[in-house]
Every structure is written in structure tokens, then in C-alpha cells.
Amino acid sequence: MSKMTLLHNARCSKSRIGLAYLQDAKADFEVREYLKEELSAKELIALFKALGGNPLENGALRKGEADFKANFKGKTLSLEGWAEAVLKYPKLLERPILIKGDKAVVGRPAEAFDALL
Numbered sequence: 001m002s003k004m005t006l007l008h009n010a011r012c013s014k015s016r017i018g019l020a021y022l023q024d025a026k027a028d029f030e031v032r033e034y035l036k037e038e039l040s041a042k043e044l045i046a047l048f049k050a051l052g053g054n055p056l057e058n059g060a061l062r063k064g065e066a067d068f069k070a071n072f073k074g075k076t077l078s079l080e081g082w083a084e085a086v087l088k089y090p091k092l093l094e095r096p097i098l099i100k101g102d103k104a105v106v107g108r109p110a111e112a113f114d115a116l117l
Contacts, residue, residue: 004029004116007039007047007097014108018096021110027117029098035090044083047097050104055082059106062094 006022008031009015022029039047051058061082062068067089077085086093096107100116107113 004098004100006031007034007093007095007099008032009035009095012095014110015096018098018107018110018113021107021113022098025113025117027113034093034095038087038090039093041080041083041087044086044093045079046102047099047104048079048082050099050102051097051106053079055079059108060094060097061086061092065089065092068092 004022004027006019006029008019010033019031048055048058048060051060055061056063056076063073071089072085072092094106094108096110098105098107098113098116103116105112105115
């Protein structure tokens with residue numbers, strides 16, 4: 001079984017719930033605090049694909065964020081364009097996200113992680 005990676009923001013209650021859910025399930029995973037350890041554009045593009053493609057449709061972006069509303073609402077960007085947007089505004093990335101190989105799932109609710117466990 002390949003090790004999973006949890007993209008986590010310790011300040012987010014939903015992310016903390018996701019972390020606790022994985023710990024309770026005794027899952028084999030590593031935590032990556034993506035606001036401290038930035039993802040590369042290549043990693044973000046792979047993440048968007050692992051979530052199903054278009055980040056506007058797959059839950060990868062926090063569309064309620066002020067930065068999203070001010071800069072990206074109503075825009076259609078390529079995966080590369082969305083990756084650059086998240087690099088510039090990392091809080092746009094939804095959390096928590098669990099990655100396993102070429103698959104990923106947003107843990108909202110945390111039970112969504114069961115798809116990868």
C-alpha cells in the first residue's frame with residue numbers, strides 16, 4: 001500500500017477533523033502543511049488532475065475566499081493558470097486533501113477519505 005499525503009492547514013477546523021479521522025483510522029500517511037511547504041506548479045497541476053480535472057468543478061478551490069472573488073470569479077483558466085493562481089494565493093486551495101498515488105479527495109466531510117483508505 002502506498003503512503004498517502006494529507007494537505008493540511010492546522011488553523012482550519014475541517015482540516016483538523018480530517019487529520020483526526022485519518023489518525024483514528026490508523027491510516028499510513030504523512031502531513032504536508034501546504035501553507036508552510038508550498039506546492040510547486042507541477043504538483044498543483046497533478047493534484048487538480050488527481051481530483052478530476054477542472055479545479056472549479058472538483059472542489060479544489062475555495063471560491064468563497066476574498067482573493068478568489070476579487071481576482072478569479074467568473075474566470076476560466078487552464079490548469080496551469082489555476083496552479084499559478086494558487087501559487088500566488090495559496091489560501092485558495094481547499095483543505096484537507098488526501099492524495100494517494102494519482103488519486104486525491106477533498107475531505108469535506110472527512111468520511112470522503114474512505115474512498116482512498
